[in-house]
Amino acid sequence: MGESHEELAPAVQPGVEPSATTERSHPSAFLEVKDLKIHFPTDDGLVRAVDGLSFTLDRGRTLGIVGESGSGKSVTSLGILGLHKGGNARISGQVWLDGDELVSATPEFVRRLRGAKMAMIFQDPLSSMHPYYTIGAQIIEAYRIHNDVSKQVARKRAIDLLGRVGIPDPAHRVDDYPHQFSGGMRQRAMIAMALSCDPQLLIADEPTTALDVTVQAQILDLIQDLQGEFGSAVIVITHDLGVVAELADDLVVMYAGKVVEQGSAEDLFYRPEHPYTWGLLSSMPRLDQEQQERLRPIPGSPPSLINVPSGCAFHPRCQYCELTGGRSVNEVPQLLPTAPGHLVACHLDPTTRRRIWTEEVAAR
Amino acid sequence: MLTFLIRRLIGAVLMLLIVSLVTFGVFFLVPKIAGQTTDQLATQYVGRDPSPAAVQAVKVKLGLDDPLVVQYGRFIKGIVAGADYQFGPEKEHCPAPCFGYSFKNHQPVWPLLLDRMPVTMSLAAGAAVIWLLSGVGIGVISALRRGSILDRVSMTVALAGVSLPIFFTGLVMQGLFKYHWRIFDNLHYVSITDNPFSWAKNLVLPWISLAFLYAAGYARLTRAGMLETMNEDYIRTARAKGLPERTVVLRHGLRAALTPIVTIFGLDVGLLLGGAVLTETVFSLPGIGRFAIDAVEQSDLPEVLGVTMFAAFFIVVANLIVDVLYAVIDPRVRL
Numbered sequence: 123m124g125e126s127h128e129e130l131a132p133a134v135q136p137g138v139e140p141s142a143t144t145e146r147s148h149p150s151a152f153l154e155v156k157d158l159k160i161h162f163p164t165d166d167g168l169v170r171a172v173d174g175l176s177f178t179l180d181r182g183r184t185l186g187i188v189g190e191s192g193s194g195k196s197v198t199s200l201g202i203l204g205l206h207k208g209g210n211a212r213i214s215g216q217v218w219l220d221g222d223e224l225v226s227a228t229p230e231f232v233r234r235l236r237g238a239k240m241a242m243i244f245q246d247p248l249s250s251m252h253p254y255y256t257i258g259a260q261i262i263e264a265y266r267i268h269n270d271v272s273k274q275v276a277r278k279r280a281i282d283l284l285g286r287v288g289i290p291d292p293a294h295r296v297d298d299y300p301h302q303f304s305g306g307m308r309q310r311a312m313i314a315m316a317l318s319c320d321p322q323l324l325i326a327d328e329p330t331t332a333l334d335v336t337v338q339a340q341i342l343d344l345i346q347d348l349q350g351e352f353g354s355a356v357i358v359i360t361h362d363l364g365v366v367a368e369l370a371d372d373l374v375v376m377y378a379g380k381v382v383e384q385g386s387a388e389d390l391f392y393r394p395e396h397p398y399t400w401g402l403l404s405s406m407p408r409l410d411q412e413q414q415e416r417l418r419p420i421p422g423s424p425p426s427l428i429n430v431p432s433g434c435a436f437h438p439r440c441q442y443c444e445l446t447g448g449r450s451v452n453e454v455p456q457l458l459p460t461a462p463g464h465l466v467a468c469h470l471d472p473t474t475r476r477r478i479w480t481e482e483v484a485a486r
Numbered sequence: 487m488l489t490f491l492i493r494r495l496i497g498a499v500l501m502l503l504i505v506s507l508v509t510f511g512v513f514f515l516v517p518k519i520a521g522q523t524t525d526q527l528a529t530q531y532v533g534r535d536p537s538p539a540a541v542q543a544v545k546v547k548l549g550l551d552d553p554l555v556v557q558y559g560r561f562i563k564g565i566v567a568g569a570d571y572q573f574g575p576e577k578e579h580c581p582a583p584c585f586g587y588s589f590k591n592h593q594p595v596w597p598l599l600l601d602r603m604p605v606t607m608s609l610a611a612g613a614a615v616i617w618l619l620s621g622v623g624i625g626v627i628s629a630l631r632r633g634s635i636l637d638r639v640s641m642t643v644a645l646a647g648v649s650l651p652i653f654f655t656g657l658v659m660q661g662l663f664k665y666h667w668r669i670f671d672n673l674h675y676v677s678i679t680d681n682p683f684s685w686a687k688n689l690v691l692p693w694i695s696l697a698f699l700y701a702a703g704y705a706r707l708t709r710a711g712m713l714e715t716m717n718e719d720y721i722r723t724a725r726a727k728g729l730p731e732r733t734v735v736l737r738h739g740l741r742a743a744l745t746p747i748v749t750i751f752g753l754d755v756g757l758l759l760g761g762a763v764l765t766e767t768v769f770s771l772p773g774i775g776r777f778a779i780d781a782v783e784q785s786d787l788p789e790v791l792g793v794t795m796f797a798a799f800f801i802v803v804a805n806l807i808v809d810v811l812y813a814v815i816d817p818r819v820r821l
Contacts (some may be wrong), residue, residue, distance in 0.1 A: 205725055205726060233728050233730065234728060236725070236726055236727065237729075241726070241727075244726075249719040250719040250720055250722070251720055252738055252741075253742070253818055254741055254816060254817060255740060256817075263727065263729070264727040264728075267730075294740050299817045301817075301818050312563070315723075315727070442657060
């Protein structure tokens with residue numbers, strides 16, 4: 123502590139790329155995150171907020187990142203945007219966005235992409251908008267950094283965007299302050315701001331958490347409509363499986379900074395193989411069953427990221443832990459394919475997993 | 487907004503009335519409680535070599551034996567309508583606003599105060615500009631470079647600044663610049679209308695001494711405010727928009743951190759306009775503060791009463807301005 127490192131990420135000169143960054147598993151993908159690690163050294167120890175995350179995402183597709191609080195999902199999104207806080211974060215791995223590698227790029231290079239090519243919708247629109255500037259001023263500001271236009275043109279654009287996201291009477295509301303908007307309207311304005319420069323990658327971090335249920339559905343519909351219109355790639359970060367069920371094509375389930383299961387939304391909803399994913403699904407209310415049972419919460423709480431449990435981080439909360447004969451306690455499970463495009467990090471053998479899911483969990 | 491202003495103006499007038507009541511009480515009631523006779527009180531008004539006859543005359547003229555309510559009423563009436571004081575053949579007029587009449591100097595207090603005002607205003611304005619710019623600037627840099635050598639040094643200096651009294655820093659400054667290096671020789675107040683350069687040159691030392699005291703506090707306040715706002719979600723949003731760091735810090739961070747600073751700045755300036763007693767004394771500046779000290783030393787009650795009301799007036803006005811400014815700065819505040 124005490125040292126003032128502005129950026130601890132290795133300051134690689136553009137053009138002088140380390141050999142490791144030239145290897146891409148999916149060179150055609152619009153966004154490829156490869157073995158992303160974001161660690162924060164603290165006085166109490168090293169916090170492994172994200173510990174080896176890989177995924178790819180194409181334009182027009184939606185990826186859901188699911189997990190409890192503290193599972194590293196928000197840090198992931200901030201890491202992609204180069205916004206991981208504190209300056210002392212240690213970030214490694216690769217983030218390829220449309221052919222540019224961002225982890226080793228200069229902060230200035232990433233800044234120019236932020237807001238333009240990749241934009242973010244934040245969780246709490248009240249605290250995420252500046253209380254002292256009007257909605258319009260904030261959208262205009264976002265637009266004018268990346269587009270050399272006059273204030274009048276930017277203002278027209280802001281009004282147009284507010285209308286597009288469903289703000290009534292946008293020509294007048296553009297001069298309102300955030301506190302004069304309702305929660306749902308603020309989130310719409312936030313989306314308008316994120317969309318101001320037609321981003322090709324849109325990251326929505328818990329976009330509906332602060333909203334009430336009826337507004338949630340409207341916001342999700344809006345994101346989906348706009349994605350269809352702009353053809354952007356979207357990452358939705360949430361703890362709410364209901365949100366991703368509606369939006370996502372692919373899912374990543376994170377636990378304690380690591381991916382525990384990854385695959386298509388269909389795989390994860392109908393053929394989940396990780397006990398943690400089962401837990402998430404069982405703790406979600408369902409309308410497709412006649413008899414509504416009690417929800418089954420996952421016992422315990424997420425681990426501290428400083429003292430991650432040995433072996434499989436989920437083992438203290440996992441009721442199938444004994445079935446692995448102690449491997450879960452001693453050995454970190456690898457994320458391995460169980461079916462094409464479906465990856466699971468669990469020591470249970472695949473047949474046992476599928477049997478437990480169909481006979482025990484899904485049968486409930 | 488208009489109703490707010492009217493309400494606050496009425497409030498301000500009421501506040502001044504209360505201040506006058508309290509001050510009046512302190513000067514007239516407390517001596518009475520302490521057992522001072524009206525004769526002794528009248529003696530203080532007479533000036534040099536009081537003869538018993540003169541004392542008696544003053545007592546009657548000023549109505550010192552009247553009930554306090556009547557005396558207070560007369561004082562307020564003087565402020566609104568002016569007052570006349572009859573001394574044998576000569577009649578002294580004290581035009582409104584009459585904040586009292588100094589019997590020792592044979593002059594109304596109000597013009598005396600007005601004479602001193604430019605000095606205090608010059609001192610306060612110059613120092614305020616210096617401490618606001620340097621304090622806020624250092625605070626912002628310290629917050630951004632938190633934990634760096636620069637941060638530690640400036641915060642230590644700031645601690646020293648808050649702790650060191652003006653009669654120490656002021657004298658050290660004078661000792662160094664005036665007597666040792668003789669950069670600022672023969673300091674005396676020159677009006678800005680006479681010679682702006684000389685005005686500034688003569689005020690540089692008091693400005694810096696006074697500003698040092700305040701800048702320290704502002705630096706700490708700004709640093710704390712910036713550390714807080716730079717962690718706000720909307721700062722992250724500003725960065726996510728792709729704003730350059732400079733814009734993030736100044737337009738988004740400092741803009742929000744400035745609100746409490748503006749509040750305190752208004753109050754500090756208001757307080758200073760009522761007289762910077764120590765600074766004016768240390769640098770022998772003939773301002774309001776110096777006037778207050780002289781009045782107290784000479785036990786010139788009308789002058790003390792007048793200067794107290796004068797200082798209270800600035801504080802009440804500063805409060806009013808700060809309240810209005812608050813609504814201008816923070817759109818969430820509706821008046």
